Amino acid sequence: MSKVLRFYAFLLFVCAFSVSAAVPGHSQDEMDVKDKMMDQGKKMMCPGPTSATSASALRKTLNLLLAEHVYLGAMATNAALNGNQKEFEAAAAALDLNSQALAAANGSVYGQAAADAFLPLWRKHIGFLVDYTQAVAAGDMAKKQKAMDDLNAYAADFAAFIHSASPSLPVDAVTALVQEHGKTFLIVIDDQAAGDDAKAFIDTRMAAEHMQAIADAHAEAIVQQFPEKFQN
Amino acid sequence: MRYFPKSFMISLTAILLIGTAAVPAVYTYAAGGAFSDGDAVQVSIKLFSFNPGVLEVPAGTTVVWTNGDAIQHSVTNGVPGTPGGAFDSGFFTEGQTWSFTFNEPGEYPYFCRRHESMTGMVKVVPKGE
Numbered sequence: 001m002s003k004v005l006r007f008y009a010f011l012l013f014v015c016a017f018s019v020s021a022a023v024p025g026h027s028q029d030e031m032d033v034k035d036k037m038m039d040q041g042k043k044m045m046c047p048g049p050t051s052a053t054s055a056s057a058l059r060k061t062l063n064l065l066l067a068e069h070v071y072l073g074a075m076a077t078n079a080a081l082n083g084n085q086k087e088f089e090a091a092a093a094a095l096d097l098n099s100q101a102l103a104a105a106n107g108s109v110y111g112q113a114a115a116d117a118f119l120p121l122w123r124k125h126i127g128f129l130v131d132y133t134q135a136v137a138a139g140d141m142a143k144k145q146k147a148m149d150d151l152n153a154y155a156a157d158f159a160a161f162i163h164s165a166s167p168s169l170p171v172d173a174v175t176a177l178v179q180e181h182g183k184t185f186l187i188v189i190d191d192q193a194a195g196d197d198a199k200a201f202i203d204t205r206m207a208a209e210h211m212q213a214i215a216d217a218h219a220e221a222i223v224q225q226f227p228e229k230f231q232n
Numbered sequence: 233m234r235y236f237p238k239s240f241m242i243s244l245t246a247i248l249l250i251g252t253a254a255v256p257a258v259y260t261y262a263a264g265g266a267f268s269d270g271d272a273v274q275v276s277i278k279l280f281s282f283n284p285g286v287l288e289v290p291a292g293t294t295v296v297w298t299n300g301d302a303i304q305h306s307v308t309n310g311v312p313g314t315p316g317g318a319f320d321s322g323f324f325t326e327g328q329t330w331s332f333t334f335n336e337p338g339e340y341p342y343f344c345r346r347h348e349s350m351t352g353m354v355k356v357v358p359k360g361e
Contacts, residue, residue, distance in 0.1 A: 157346070159302075160280075160301050161279065161303075164279045164300065
């Protein structure tokens with residue numbers, strides 16, 4: 001067999017392996033072995049740049065979860081404002097799963113104690129958003145103002161947590177970003193309460209896009225802080 | 233076994249661990265003879281948690297809390313919603329310390345008034361135990 005034929009035979013083997021690895025029904029041990037062989041194969045066949053780095057995975061995860069936080073939150077508040085209790089409960093449950101996943105993502109970098117501290121802190125601001133939603137629904141201006149004040153104060157607390165975890169992230173900058181998150185989300189609630197669906201969806205997109213500023217900055221700070229975890 | 237991506241399994245494991253990691257380890261100063269009268273025991277406040285979360289010390293011990301977070305915390309006796317009244321540091325911020333000497337044996341739960349998910353416990357045992 002010529003060298004060219006041997007090369008194509010090897011290429012075919014790698015491709016077949018790639019396909020079989022994606023098929024369900026394999027044990028984790030089998031997958032670990034295959035993952036290693038796949039990596040070796042990729043290195044041999046595709047030595048060029050790749051987007052599949054642990055740093056990009058972190059950035060993707062934070063972006064995904066923080067955007068999801070906004071979308072699920074908007075679903076929950078919309079259901080609440082429309083009096084759909086079952087839908088609200090389902091959305092709130094999914095939103096809490098998102099909160100837990102965010103805590104786990106933080107824990108994977110900062111440790112379990114940080115994850116344990118993150119979760120109640122994160123849930124707290126969701127509570128303030130619920131307070132605001134209830135106030136809007138009831139036309140209670142005093143409660144609405146208190147929810148806004150609580151959200152503003154909360155931003156400093158959350159920023160302090162993030163700064164403790166990643167000291168390169170300045171408290172003031174994170175505070176401003178989190179306050180902006182609150183503001184963009186309150187606009188969505190106001191739109192929903194006004195029955196302006198078109199504006200509500202546009203503003204939901206804007207609120208979700210704002211989270212990218214938080215996710216990207218956080219991911220960058222983590223990678224700089226723990227270079228040993230992000231070698232590839 | 234159905235294949236799940238590694239990242240999913242890691243996330244799932246981390247989520248499950250959150251539910252089981254709430255019980256803090258007890259940090260004991262009373263035993264071993266390395267502790268002498270007048271020593272101050274340090275508790276750090278960092279990442280919105282008290283470390284160690286549970287402390288066991290002999291009566292007469294001074295415990296010093298140091299705030300490592302860029303926000304005000306308090307060390308307030310009792311549980312959230314029901315302050316105990318034995319001590320309350322008031323709010324102190326990053327780099328500042330607050331101390332309290334525990335003369336009476338007993339269990340002293342405490343929390344932060346600003347962040348009620350932050351809780352800790354000082355167990356004071358009689359001297360010589």
